[in-house]
Amino acid sequence: MKALIGVLLLSAIGSAAKWHLLSWAGSDTLREVQFADSMQGWAMATKDLFHTTDRGRTWTVEQTLPPDSGNFHSGFAGLEVVDSCHVYLSGGLWSWSQPRYMNWTVFVKERLRGSWTTPFHLERYGDYHWVYARRLRFLDTLTGWHLGQDYEVDVRTNDGGASWRSFVSFEDSSEAGYDAWFIDTLTGWAVWDSVGMTTNGGDSWSPKTANIGARRIQMFDTLNGWVLSTYGLMQTTNGGDSWTTVVAETGLKAMRFCNPRHGVAVGLNGRILRTTDAGASWMPDTASAAMDLCSVFMVDSAHAWAVGAEGLVLGFGDWAKPGIDGETQLPLPVLLARAWPNPCRGTLWITVRDGAGSVVVYDDCGRPVAKVQSSTRRTEKLDLRSLPTGVYFARAASSPRAGVRFVLLR
Template sequence: MIPRRLLQAGVLSILAAFRAAPLSASWTPAASGVSTDLNSVFFIDSDRGWIAGDSGVVLRTTDGGATWTRMTTGTSTHLNSVHFVNSSTGLAVGNDGLVLKSTDSGSSWTGQNSGVTDNLTGVVWADASTAYICGQLGRIKRTTDGGASWANQNSGVVETLNAIYFVGTSTGWAVGNAGTALRADDGASWNAADPGTSNDLHDVFFVSASTGWIAGESGVVSKSTGSGSSYQSLYSTSTTFNAVHFVSTAVGYFAGNSGAILKSTDSGTSFTVERSLTSNHLNGIFFPSAALGIAVGDSGTIVREGTASSSPEAEVPPQGSLKAVNNLFNPAKGESVQIRYAIVNSGKVTVRVYTPQGRLVKTLIDEQRTAGSYSDLSWNGSNGIGETVASGIYLVHIEGPRFSQTRKIAVVR
């Protein structure tokens, strides 16, 4: 057995390394309340957003992704994509030709007649009445009456199309399996483009009619500056990327398998690897502002970077605090970590323990609390079924009203 003093020294060295080499982003887990795969995320502003997932799941947030509430969709069919044109009106699409529409910010959804039964994978609004959907068999359809009726468009391909995106009412792109890349300049006529790969393509995003990016299987991280007629590979990796979103021409993110997140601040010339705190596949990513991002993935995974603010230029005072006392402890000796926290606003508070990979170890509290300071919480090193966890680094994470924070602790046995 390793002497405790040596193990303690090792753990302390890990903690020191964390402190000495801070990561470029602070992604933290957020509770989804579901265990199904989450496939798509979209925000209309820094506060209001929606997530679509398997088994008919739609989640909504009104506080920048700090908390999420499940909406009633009336279906158990897998939903693959969600998009809102304003704070009230949105569309979600899924398997078996399912199209749902909401006109009350996602509180309720009604089915629309898509005219197909094959799986639909992507949806995007072009303006208040015009939207596009894509899916299996090279399917592209357009509505000009807000989703009441859908007309077929000739994509010229039979491969599954996985994503569709528009800038304005007429300029659009779609990508799919076997290196399928399409572009339309008039919102109706689709032409083949050269993505520079035959790998499956999973997502497309453009910041203007000329500049955009695609993400895909086995390391596809590529950019176009020619309106999507051709793409240039940006990054060498074997990781599959499922989603891409750019906040501006310069700053953007790719999310993919095994919790991978890449960030670029120079339009894709170079990338840094972000630490997402999850090993689950990430299927969607969205940044409503440069200060706030949400990524979603398998098994109900939500990870969040930054904080929401309806006034980004204003100084926002801290809305709470979290402190771990005796954060290096040995459960075998009856020791525990004391968790002290404070919240400025009354509301729901959750405190959970995670592994560094983002796996939930235990929920310590999940209830309403009034504003104030609390010191009645502790963790004795056990997981959700009462087993003592292994030695190593763990994360205590709090989500409160307009407040979230994470602290590292170490278990030594």
């Protein structure tokens, strides 16, 4: 077992690109995003799961946590999209049954062909023992793993989620599992701050590298892969026996590769690093909004998304650039406003980031159809019940480039 063997500095060789604002999915922080293809994807907040079918330009709430009703929700924690018909979601809740004792439940839900199944529950009683769901990983439609904050919710399935059984973490069972990655049904790696490897599907684990602050992992084969740690981006070429710090930078929160050559890492204050040469160099990209980013996903080198604070959704690729909308032939709004719910059914709340002037709503032909006079408030309520179903654009009169695209359903 070896620790770090070297540090390489960030290289900015190549040309930086810009990530463009697509939309705002709700108003809470989005913690995870995954896409099944270039059109359809899901984004997870603490209490809501959003779904898009138009590359992230509009989102609908597909799952939401029920009111507490005496329970305390730790919220949604794990999201895995295998394909458009197989989506998995995990979360947790707890409640007090008697003084000093708590019931905690971790649940895993499955979306099959558009319908969500009854969740599978893992339950336990404890003495002030707080347990959280953390991460889901699926290899295919049958084989998956769930990592929790406690070893009793480290479970796996071989039948697509119909049943689950426990597996044992590779170190102290009290350690929290942050992430896992499997390249087949037997061979995988997991990170509990350290890195461990299994060759039997999780029945036993061999420690690889200890105490490197590992939080995310992605492996391409038995030798090559990457870890995102509290110290930066680390690379292995020997199966995890040793790791080289390639990007020494704190504040990175997520990473994703679509293949061994193309990958992205995102973090605080809109930080985006991208590689097109297998990590030999990392280019700092720019974003339309310098807000914290929590998750990133790549379908291929031309289609990527990043999500984060206040429901922010960014897109990467020529398709995401502001300009002419192929359907409406109208200039797409740039940024600085947020509308929810989106789609809406008559009542829309809109936040204008400069907080001044009136808000004007235009139809898809560019005609003004509604106006709300604003003073110094940042959030306005729009009554659009008299308008027909369609695509609309809300803009701040005092800032023509501040706008948002939304869908009205009747």
